[in-house]
Amino acid sequence: MDLIIHASIISIRNGVSMMVTINPFVKIRRDLHQIPELGFKEFKTQSYLLEYIRSLPQERIEIKTWETGIFVKVNGTAPTKMIGYRADIDGLPIVEETGYEFRSLHVGQMHACGHDFHMSIALGVLTNMVQTPIKDDLLFIFQPAEEGPGGALPMLQSDIMKHWNPDIIIGLHIAPEQPLGTIATKEGLLFANTSELFIDFVGKGGHAAYPHQTNDMIIAACSLVTQLQSIISRNVDPLDSAVITIGKITGGTVQNVIAENARLEGTIRTLSVDSMLKVKERIESLVKGVEVGYQCKTSIDYGAMYHQVFNHEYLTREFMDFIETQPNIHLIECREAMTGEDFGYMIKDTPGFMFWLGVESDYGLHHSKLMPNESAIDLGIQAITKYLQFKGN
Ligand SMILES: CC(=O)N[C@@H](CCC[C@H](N)C(=O)O)C(=O)O
Secondary structure (H helix, E strand, O other): OOOOOOEEEEEEEOOEEEEEEEOHHHHHHHHHHOOOOOOOOOHHHHHHHHHHHHOOOOOOEEEEEEOOEEEEEEOOOOOOOEEEEEEEOOOEOOOOOOOOOOOOOOOOOEOOOOHHHHHHHHHHHHHHHHHOOOOOEEEEEEEOOOOOOOOHHHHHOOHHHHHOOOOEEEEEEEEOOOOOOEEEEOOEEEEOEEEEEEEEEEOEOEEOOOHHHOEOHHHHHHHHHHHHHHHHHHOOOOOOOEEEEEEEEEEOOOOOEEOOEEEEEEEEEEOOHHHHHHHHHHHHHHHHHHHHHOOOEEEEEOOOEEOOEEEOHHHHHHHHHHHHOOOOOEEEEOOOEOOOOOHHHHOOOOOEEEEEEEOOOOOOOOOOOOOOOOHHHHHHHHHHHHHHHHHOO
16 A cells, blocks of 8 residues: 655765655654653644644544544544544653664653554554545544553543544554564453552651651661562462552652651552452551551552453454464464553443554663664554454445
8 A cells, every 4th residue: 555655864874964765654653752742741742643634635534632632533435333543642751762863852751662653553544544445434542641640531531532432442552572573462351450559658857877866768668668569479369460560769858868758659560450459458558557667657649540451352353363364464362461551441341452563672661772673663554454444344
């Protein structure tokens, strides 16, 4: 299928400049890679996406914005259903270390979870669908704030989605650990239940040389960090799975002052809703213990919680069978992962599925050196385009 635009970039090697033609959706990915923005702050991203979408022939499409997200409906030629395709658009608060020429211009923010790929692939599929419409209606959902605090649930509850309510919703996520040219998925549970975790400690600070007159919140917080891992090893059935990760510790003011405040920031992952409740009960008991033991005040905030991604059995199997017929994509039947995705809400009450697109990178998701193979962009566009032509005609 011909793409409707072409892109050239100027590459400078050893002082010699030359024009190199690249796939337009690789160019789009690079542009978006330079402007990562955090959840519900995706203003430049939204403008960039809108500018591209408005440059397409408009006869068949309707565009609505929602917060920093966008809905694009492509009217089918003889619709019997509406198929939703979701791409998330936010970046992460990570300092990029890829060394890319097109590295992030927003210092301290990075597309380290592949949402730049997700967007460029969605635009590629949208372009194909506008050029060669299928029978069914399509709804492209450019969703903000997947990394937090979660855009899927409020988008689903929006008036727009009450009116444009897809019968099926699909979405992809890049998979750095899977080879290029692969799609990996499974029926049923694909991604875990998640809950953010923020714990604050307040005690009595003071002079570093007079610890007996204080309640040191660094000691209290560190003690809890190690205790939390006993929940995974001693309270969760070893045949079930759960993760507690503390990704950030803050506390104190200077090296010779005993800290009055400390804060732990983390996330909980479980394969079942029951385990999530149990893990939280245990966290609350341990936090109470630290409060008594270290004579301090504590508070717990669970932040954003995401429903598990549970792939619809029939639709997923049908998609997997379809992918197996494709010559340039290899299907991998994968295991579930402890990653989370608020896409889980999108397919909680609507049939749908998510799949991994192999992008083989030495560094994984949420790493400052994540460098997915850009050849996966075209492979993804072609695979999804063909699937939509199969499913929606
Ligand atoms: C695919 C992926 O990496 N998703 C994120 C979702 C984060 C949800 C939330 N902020 C949390 O940390 O619980 C992930 O970290 O799995």
